[in-house]
Amino acid sequence: MMKNFRKILLILAVVFSALLSFSVYYYMNERSVATKVVEQEYISIVVATESIPPRTKVTKEMLTTIEVADDGFYDAYILNTDEIIGYYTRESILAGEGIRSERIIQNINDELSLKIKDDYRAISITVNKNTGVSDLIKTGDWIDIVLTLPAMTADERTSRPDLSIMFLQNVNVLAVDRNLYRDEMNRIDSPDVYTLTLAVPVKDVEKLVLAENIGELKVALRPLDGDYVYNTGGTIWEELIIDDFDRIKDLFPQYEIIAQQEVTETPVEIQKYIYYTVKYGDTLNSISLAFYGDESRYSLIQTVNRIADEDLIVVGTALKIPVLENTEAGDDGGTEN
Structure with a gap:
């Protein structure tokens, strides 16, 4: 036991x-x-070395990096300076502030002003299905703009006939209505009236505004390839009918048209033209003297351009200056065609 x-x-x-x-x-x-002691992992994030205003291009000098704990809080922050150098800020960033990805404009197509070159401006024109190629124009297309001006009269005499001219050529479409992206243009309901926002050279902005106010604009869609520009010289209404001045006078007695035989004493052979834009102080006599060395040949310029009154020419009008056989036209700023 x-x-x-x-x-x-x-x-x-x-x-x-x-x-x-x-x-x-x-x-x-x-x-x-x-x-x-728990070992903590760290990551580097990008911070601003100075306060950066909105819509400012980011440079290397504006940035530095610091180490922070990799605890998931900084997932939306920029980790490498190369990711944002050359891009623009969307809003203000304070000195020492970590830079989040949404504070940077990383796609220039999101901001219209970033798509415009320095010597261009974005300007809109109003079009409809007739003047705007049946609403088939899309963002990114290239167009030509045709301007039609009504006849101008003074003292019941025509000083400028009805005129259509290829006003601007090779113009880039930045937006259609508010659509900045081409793939947004597949709209089901096509509006009767809409706007085209265009990239227009600074020198042509005022001309386009005036043209839309005093004339009628119509756009022509360009092919995908080719940035060529034509010098058409424009078309007046007489050229649409027949090159017979007597018949034109009979059909349209309200217009004062000068017949060719009335102003041309002897027939001349015209091989080509030089285009000249009328400047302040010009007369047909002075233009004739500049190009032919002879004031008396003004009547030829008058006939070719259908000018009713030899003493009334409009500043800014493009005149066709005939280049005669065995005659060298003077160099007075004309464009040969």
Whole structure:
């Protein structure tokens, strides 16, 4: 009996010893975990070295990088300066502020002003299905603009006939209505009236505004390839009918048209023309003298350009100056065609 009791005590001692050892191990292990220093990972983010105003082009000098804890808070921040150098800020960024991706304009097509070259301006014209190629023009297309001007009269005499001319050529369409992207143009309902926003050279902006106010504009869609420009010289209404001045006078007696035989004493052979824009102070006599060295040849210029009154020519009008056989036209700023 005594022998069995001792065995039980021995077993209990072993069990308690094992429990005590486990408890000590668990306690020491917990203390080790609690006091262990956790190693933190870091990442670099881009910050501004100075305050950057909105719509400012970002340069290398404006940026630096700092290290921050990689805890998921900085996922939307720019990590590399090369990602934004040369791009524009969408809004203000303060000095020392981390730069988030949404603060930078990374697609220039999102901002119309970033698509315009320095010597161009964005300007809109109003068109309809007739004048705007049936609403088939899309953002990114290239067009020509045809200007039609009504006849101008003074003292019941025609000083400028009805005229249509290829006014501007090779003009880029920046937007149609408010659509800056070409793939946005697949609209189901085509409006009767809409706008085309165009990239127009600075020197032509005022001309386009005036042209839209005093005349009628119609656009012509250009082919995808080719940036060629034609010098058409324009078309007046007489050229649409027949090159017979007597018949024109009979059909349209309200217009004062000078017949060719009335102003040309001897027939001349015209091989080509030079186009000249009338300047302030010009007369047909002075233009004839400049190009032919002879004032008396003004009547030829008058006939070719259907000018009713030799003493009334309009500044800015493009005149056709005939280049005669065996005659060298003077160099007075004309454009040969």
